[in-house]
Amino acid sequence: MKYKVSLTIMSLLTVISISAFLSVKSLIKAVENDDANHSQITLINDFGLNTLLYKRLNSYVEDDQRWQNIAKTLAKIDGEVAFKLAKYYKNKQGENNFNIELWLSQAIRLGHQQARIDLAKIYVDKKKLFDAKKLLLPITSNGAALKILLEIIISIGEKQEIARYIKQLQAISTDEQSEEQSEELQDFSKKLTRYNVLNTPSIPSPVNCLAMIAPFATNLSDLAHFEQLISSSTLATLAPYLCFSPVQYVSKITLACRQNDNEAIRCDESIWQNKKLAPNNRFIAVLVEKGGANVNSGILYIDSNDNAEVFYHELAHLLGFIDEYALPKNHSRCLAIQKSMFSHNIAILPRFYQGSQESVRAEILNELPWAKYISSKTALVIHTAKGWKLGTMSEEVDTVGAFIAESCNEIDFVAIKPLNQRTTMRYYQAGFPALYLKLLAENPEKFLMPHYLYNVSSALNAKK
Numbered sequence: 001m002k003y004k005v006s007l008t009i010m011s012l013l014t015v016i017s018i019s020a021f022l023s024v025k026s027l028i029k030a031v032e033n034d035d036a037n038h039s040q041i042t043l044i045n046d047f048g049l050n051t052l053l054y055k056r057l058n059s060y061v062e063d064d065q066r067w068q069n070i071a072k073t074l075a076k077i078d079g080e081v082a083f084k085l086a087k088y089y090k091n092k093q094g095e096n097n098f099n100i101e102l103w104l105s106q107a108i109r110l111g112h113q114q115a116r117i118d119l120a121k122i123y124v125d126k127k128k129l130f131d132a133k134k135l136l137l138p139i140t141s142n143g144a145a146l147k148i149l150l151e152i153i154i155s156i157g158e159k160q161e162i163a164r165y166i167k168q169l170q171a172i173s174t175d176e177q178s179e180e181q182s183e184e185l186q187d188f189s190k191k192l193t194r195y196n197v198l199n200t201p202s203i204p205s206p207v208n209c210l211a212m213i214a215p216f217a218t219n220l221s222d223l224a225h226f227e228q229l230i231s232s233s234t235l236a237t238l239a240p241y242l243c244f245s246p247v248q249y250v251s252k253i254t255l256a257c258r259q260n261d262n263e264a265i266r267c268d269e270s271i272w273q274n275k276k277l278a279p280n281n282r283f284i285a286v287l288v289e290k291g292g293a294n295v296n297s298g299i300l301y302i303d304s305n306d307n308a309e310v311f312y313h314e315l316a317h318l319l320g321f322i323d324e325y326a327l328p329k330n331h332s333r334c335l336a337i338q339k340s341m342f343s344h345n346i347a348i349l350p351r352f353y354q355g356s357q358e359s360v361r362a363e364i365l366n367e368l369p370w371a372k373y374i375s376s377k378t379a380l381v382i383h384t385a386k387g388w389k390l391g392t393m394s395e396e397v398d399t400v401g402a403f404i405a406e407s408c409n410e411i412d413f414v415a416i417k418p419l420n421q422r423t424t425m426r427y428y429q430a431g432f433p434a435l436y437l438k439l440l441a442e443n444p445e446k447f448l449m450p451h452y453l454y455n456v457s458s459a460l461n462a463k464k
Helices: 002-032 038-046 050-059 065-074 079-093 098-109 113-125 129-139 143-156 159-171 179-194 220-230 233-238 269-273 308-318 357-365 434-442 452-463
Strands: 211-217 242-244 281-288 294-296 299-303 347-350 381-384 387-390 400-409 413-419
Touching: 050 065, 065 079, 079 098, 079 113, 098 113, 113 129, 113 143, 129 143, 143 159, 143 179, 143 220, 159 179, 211 220, 220 281, 233 308, 269 452, 281 452, 294 308, 299 308, 347 400, 357 381, 357 387
Parallel strands: 211 242, 211 281, 281 299
Antiparallel strands: 294 299, 347 413, 381 387, 400 413
């Protein structure tokens, strides 16, 4: 009798064990197939079956849908798995994928530090700087996080915070960083010093040109971009006339620029009276994130999307070359006939002249900086019922004359240029003619823009 009872109990235990095994197997299967409901997942957690899920996870490759389904379940409690999921989606589907941010955020909720850094980088790329900053502030003891945080604060322009976190960067123990991280932080510190981020006094650079330019930008990537522009071979022909001090940082907040993205860049130019610029700087060049490139007297502006050709065009303005495309109607040069020569390449003269052809020609030549290069055989005017109409009609590219330019076009006067061809002053990609370089070489200071202190004075007067 006892034997039969024992046998019955053993049979029941076997059935229960088999039933339990089948139940566990079905739960794991449900997770793998993404069919597990909340109750089933709760059962897995309550009975400590996650170890089985980890084993199954490690038995599959990441591209297997079963791996992804198990990972999504474990990621609810494991920050490292959530981080692996984010990395999987990044490798598989690129940067702009919702799942990357979703699983990085989940990993952060579970205390994953690297996830904070990776999500901050995504936010920086999307220009969500304050969101990125918020992610990094709790982990500033991490060298990589502190580096990104400093780049963000430098870009935002918060001076006091820049100084505070630079001190923290200097205090980070190299013993706590890997050799690679340590070298990266040292290079970063050198970069901050090179770009004068903490506004140490400027050391005068040797002047081997007509006018020295002090270049500034508002974040580290733009500072590097500006260095590349300055060193571009495209600028070689201007080297005898313009040279550059080392590129320096200026806070976006200090600059106080106020234009829309598609408008000419305009900033508070009174700020430069308090900057410790070396006295041999005549001009200032500022690179900001967005805005239309232009020159305002002694200060040049470009944005981060501008290339060496655009920069060359703007530098040519500093040397006295005027745009050959249509200027705004209210442009100071388009309001009246010139009283005297003001540019190497553009003159604003009457549309019609009266008198003999010889006297008219002499009058026109007297107003042109390029007069001596005009052949006596090249006509400058044609006869009409209204008198002598200004304009050379030659189709030849190399002919120097008085060709109509688009710069200004009014009823009584018109803009003229020396050549009937596209130049850098009309199209950025076009070349700078040899004639223009000759004119510059002969009279390099004649039409040079005023010193940047002229801008400072004008800005201060405007504030008064």
